[in-house]
Amino acid sequence: MPRRSTYIPRRRQRRVLVGRRLLGRLLVIGLPTVALCSAAWLWLENVRLTRIEVVGARQADPESLRRLAAVDSGAVLFDLDPALIADRVARHPWVRTASVTRWPTGTLRIAVEERMPVVLQMSKDGRPVGYLDAEGYGLPLGQGPAADVPLLYGVRVPAHPMRPLEDEPVRMLLFALASLKEPERALISEIVRLPNGEFWLYTTPAAGQRSIPVRLGTEDFLQRLHRLVAFWHQAVLTQPNKTFALIDLRFANQIVVREQTHPSTQKSALGHE
Numbered sequence: 001m002p003r004r005s006t007y008i009p010r011r012r013q014r015r016v017l018v019g020r021r022l023l024g025r026l027l028v029i030g031l032p033t034v035a036l037c038s039a040a041w042l043w044l045e046n047v048r049l050t051r052i053e054v055v056g057a058r059q060a061d062p063e064s065l066r067r068l069a070a071v072d073s074g075a076v077l078f079d080l081d082p083a084l085i086a087d088r089v090a091r092h093p094w095v096r097t098a099s100v101t102r103w104p105t106g107t108l109r110i111a112v113e114e115r116m117p118v119v120l121q122m123s124k125d126g127r128p129v130g131y132l133d134a135e136g137y138g139l140p141l142g143q144g145p146a147a148d149v150p151l152l153y154g155v156r157v158p159a160h161p162m163r164p165l166e167d168e169p170v171r172m173l174l175f176a177l178a179s180l181k182e183p184e185r186a187l188i189s190e191i192v193r194l195p196n197g198e199f200w201l202y203t204t205p206a207a208g209q210r211s212i213p214v215r216l217g218t219e220d221f222l223q224r225l226h227r228l229v230a231f232w233h234q235a236v237l238t239q240p241n242k243t244f245a246l247i248d249l250r251f252a253n254q255i256v257v258r259e260q261t262h263p264s265t266q267k268s269a270l271g272h273e
Helices: 010-044 062-069 082-089 168-179 221-236
Strands: 051-055 095-102 107-114 117-122 128-133 151-153 188-193 199-203 213-217 244-248 255-260 265-270
Touching: 051 062, 062 082, 062 107, 082 095, 082 107, 117 168, 128 168, 168 188, 168 221, 213 221, 221 244, 221 255
Parallel strands: 051 107, 117 151, 151 188, 213 244
Antiparallel strands: 095 107, 117 128, 188 199, 199 213, 244 255, 255 265
16 A cells, blocks of 8 residues: 655644754753752751741840740751741740741741830839730730830739730720820820729820829720820910819810919810810
């Protein structure tokens, strides 16, 4: 039988030729790349831990964070579980979040975000107990400089580092304080909780004023503190010749003040939204 000739169109011949050339190049480039990746992986499998770097710790002792990480020196670095180590470090009272990165240089990097103190809780005899953050978690006195926050008196229940205070009014007050900007929070020197549950605060002496007592009440702390800040800028700072003996924030949409211009006192009501 006569042989059949197979005709391949020119365009298809071109595609086949290009495909063969591309395959050849991939083999030439790919095989060494695979080999290089394999060698790199084998090298990484044998990298040993040589250093633990802690960043972001200001109040927390970096050495205590290393102990919480519970990692043996000389361990195979890429056998370590970053999520597990981060969870251990986050058990420190000052640590809000933690993340762990492994570097091929043999360094384990622990980055922490610390909790921000809002008040310093004081004992009955006037000694510092520890800080409280915006969520009501207890923070021990740290290794860094003392935080410039208001002093809180009259809260007897000690705070816990692993669970927030169950005292709802105190937690709401802490949240309201944390919502203020730092210069605004600096207006407040002390906060006292009376046995009846009412909160009073005392301003920081400024603008020719002595410390002014402020009746904060038992609720709506966020709105009342913002009204206090507005009143401070609109009425206190702009009237340095006036002396305020009392500021009462318990009434809706207004601030009641008692001014002291001479030994006798005079009551006046100022409406402020």
